[in-house]
Amino acid sequence: xxWGSLDExxxxxGYATYVWGSYIVSAVVLAMxxxxxxRRHRTLRAGAGxxxxxxxxxx
Amino acid sequence: MALNWFKYSSxxxxxxxxxxxxxxxxxxxxxxxxxxxxxxxxxxxxxxxxGEAYRIIFIxxxxxxxxxxxxxxxxxxxxxxxxxxxxxxxxxxxALAPTGAVMTFxxxxxxxxxxxxxxxxxxxxxxxxxxxxxxxxxYIGFMALxxxxxxxxxxxxxxxxxxxxxxxxxxxxxxxxxWWNTLHQGASISVGRSPSMASTMLLGMxxxxxxxxxxxxxxxxxxxxxxxxxxxxxxxxxxxxAGAPA
Numbered sequence: 001x002x003w004g005s006l007d008e009x010x011x012x013x014g015y016a017t018y019v020w021g022s023y024i025v026s027a028v029v030l031a032m033x034x035x036x037x038x039r040r041h042r043t044l045r046a047g048a049g050x051x052x053x054x055x056x057x058x059x
Numbered sequence: 060m061a062l063n064w065f066k067y068s069s070x071x072x073x074x075x076x077x078x079x080x081x082x083x084x085x086x087x088x089x090x091x092x093x094x095x096x097x098x099x100x101x102x103x104x105x106x107x108x109x110g111e112a113y114r115i116i117f118i119x120x121x122x123x124x125x126x127x128x129x130x131x132x133x134x135x136x137x138x139x140x141x142x143x144x145x146x147x148x149x150x151x152x153x154a155l156a157p158t159g160a161v162m163t164f165x166x167x168x169x170x171x172x173x174x175x176x177x178x179x180x181x182x183x184x185x186x187x188x189x190x191x192x193x194x195x196x197x198y199i200g201f202m203a204l205x206x207x208x209x210x211x212x213x214x215x216x217x218x219x220x221x222x223x224x225x226x227x228x229x230x231x232x233x234x235x236x237x238w239w240n241t242l243h244q245g246a247s248i249s250v251g252r253s254p255s256m257a258s259t260m261l262l263g264m265x266x267x268x269x270x271x272x273x274x275x276x277x278x279x280x281x282x283x284x285x286x287x288x289x290x291x292x293x294x295x296x297x298x299x300x301a302g303a304p305a
Contacts, residue, residue: 002105009100013111018176022115022169026122030274033161037281044288048300 068147070287071296077280084277091270098263106260115173117263120247121271123166126194127229129159129275133201134226137219147283149215150290152222153205154283158275160198167191178242186235187243190228197225211290 003009012019067073099117106113133155140149170188171181182188201221208214236245247256247264256264291297 002111003101012114013105015110015112015176018112018172019114022118022172025168026118026165029161029165033158033278034281037278037285040285041281041288044285044292045300048288048292048297 068145070147070150070291071294073147074284074287077284081277081280081284084273084280088270088273088277091266091273095263095267095270098259098266103259103263104257109177112173112176113260115169116247116260117267119166119169119173120264121268122162122169123191124268125271125275126159126163126166126191127232128272129155129162130194130197130222130229131226133159134222137215137222140215141219141223146212146215146290147287149212149219150283150286151279152218153215154279154286156198156201156205157282158278160195160202162271162275163191163195163198167195174242180242183242185241185243186239187232187241190232190235193228194232197221197228201225 010016010020067076095117099114103114103117105111133152136148136155137152139145140152167188170191174183175181201218204221205214205218208217235241236243247261288297288300
């Protein structure tokens with residue numbers, strides 16, 4: 001292991017901005033995709049069976 | 060063969076199957092991701108040239124690989140939908156595009172953050188980066204084109220043509236570091252040559268690539284389920300889902 005302490009780990013040898021900037025954005029983007037996918041499916045399931053004919057007439 | 064593959068080409072039978080598969084791939088993604096990050100941060104040594112900045116590799120290369128691989132899979136499903144006229148194939152292509160775009164964006168983002176400390180620039184118009192940016196535009200173009208056409212079957216066909224034409228870009232991205240003089244380094248691993256990195260670094264990268272792969276499958280299956288519900292909303296079986304547990 002390359003780290004003596006938590007501070008050393010977080011400092012990433014002086015590259016903290018670049019390393020954590022990559023990891024945090026990747027984690028947030030992927031988590032956001034999952035949240036949006038779950039929400040989309042939940043909404044569709046809630047609407048399933050509810051007079052879908054009506055939405056067709058409106059379109 | 061008793062197994063009938065065409066049975067699963069019907070959206071109605073694939074919908075519950077996908078629902079059962081999602082947790083499997085989600086768990087695989089989480090476990091592989093945890094193991095990969097552990098190897099990446101606590102087992103893999105500091106790079107003698109790049110210091111700790113190289114640790115971006117554990118998410119940069121997997122995202123870049125998936126961005127290209129997803130495009131090829133998307134084009135293959137689109138082609139299958141175009142040739143066989145199977146609805147589910149086209150839905151798979153549509154479902155893959157946003158995740159492919161996400162992977163492309165992440166490859167560009169992490170690459171930019173890696174390029175700044177190593178090359179002194181966030182961006183360069185060299186072959187590797189430019190062709191990867193074109194890949195992002197292809198994904199966005201595919202989604203925009205499909206969204207602009209009201210009739211789903213026509214949207215499928217138009218999207219398939221775009222996906223197939225755009226597929227030539229993938230080998231250009233992959234071989235760009237060989238064909239042109241680029242700022243980007245050569246392939247980290249390639250067939251017939253031993254990898255140019257420490258074995259624990261390579262292991263971390265491969266485990267993370269598998270995690271990204273499993274994630275992409277889970278996300279695509281989640282999206283294809285929504286697409287099935289949208290397109291089949293007037294089918295009796297979708298109406299019968301009302302009240303049933305999701």
